[in-house]
Amino acid sequence: MGTPLGDFVRAKRDSIQPESFGLPDRGRRRSPGLRRSDVATRAGISVEYLTRIEQGRDRNPSPGVVKALADALSLDARERNHLRYLVKITGGECPGRRRPAPPNRAVRPTVRATLRLLEPAAAFVTNRLGDVLAYTSGFELIVRGIGLLDTERPNLTRYVFTDPRARTFLPDWDRVADEQAFDLWLGPSAETSEWFKAELAPVAGPEFTRRLNHHLPPPQVPLRIDHPTAQQLRWNREKLELPSTDAQxxxxLLPADETTADAVERLRRRPRGHLRPAS
Structure with a gap:
């Protein structure tokens, strides 16, 4: 049986074209990407050891080996963080059977004050499970009418996978779905993420479950929203990790073009509300 760590290393190896590393094209192969021998040589480890890691038979590689693998696969900063996280959960204990405590939904007063300073920009606080914990009136303005904030405890992941409106208002639904599923790897804890995935899977269906073992971080590109009363809005996203144990x-959201900025200004001419923390 494989492990998240082994699955990630194998998936990344399969995604790299040999010529991008200056290696010769060896013709048609059953598997795409680099050979194990290519990665092992670059990392300075044996093919047998790399095989054990990929197959889940070695769950505790040393920090030196982890760094060597990251260098051999030319991982970027986000992928290196994910690799270190997978090493941690692969080498640790498996989640227990008892339901873990839910993640802390409290947003620190200083973070709420920061949200107020950001008004009228669109900003919100979330965790890796997708809970929308607090937001500005600017955020409410641009998602008003798409259904995300209709529930008592809005959750972006549940919305994407279970609300039919998500496919209407998110033209890049597949990419957003990939992002939300991937973020579950980085949840408040491995136990909490596993419980969340187990609860969501029966109602979200195969579009959710088939994404659970994807280990390559999806590319960060502008978020597009087909606003129900405006037009298509395009947003760049700046994500700031908050120093806490709750993965918040x-x-x-920053307008990605002048068309979006102008559309938002027109929306803002309507009466605006205040900062509304989600329950």
């Missing part, structure tokens, strides 16, 4: 992020 402050996400700021």
């Amino acid at each position: 992020q402050l996400v700021v």
Whole structure:
């Protein structure tokens, strides 16, 4: 049986074209990407050891080996963080059978004050499970009418996979779905993420479950929203990790073009509300 660590290393190896590393094209192969021998040579480890890691028979590679693998696969900063996280959960204990305590939904007063300073920009606080914990009136303005904030405890991951409106208002639904599923790897804890995935899977169906073992971080590109009363809005996202144990992020949406900025200004001419923390 494989492990998240082994699955990630194998998936990354399969995604790299040999010529991008200056290696000769060896013709048609059953598997795409680099050979194990290519990666092992670059990392300075044996093919047998790399095989054990990929197959889940070695769950505790040393920090030196982890760094060597990251260098051999030319991982970027985000992928290196994910690799270190997978080493941690692969070498640790498996989640227990008892339901873990839910993640802390409290947003620190200083973070709420930061949200107020960001007004009227679109910004919100979330965790890796997708819970929308607090947001500005600017965020409410741009998601008003798409259904995300209709529930008592809005959750972006549940919305994407279970609300039919998500496919209408998110033209890049597949990419957003990939992002939300990947973020579950970085949840408040491995146990909490596993419980969340187990609860969501029966209602979200195969579009969710088939993404659970994807280990390559999806590319960060502008978020597009087909606004129900405006037009298509394009947003760059700045994500700031908050220093806590609850895996919370402050996400700021910035107009990606002048058309979006102008459309938002027109929306802002309507009466605006105040900062509304989600329950």
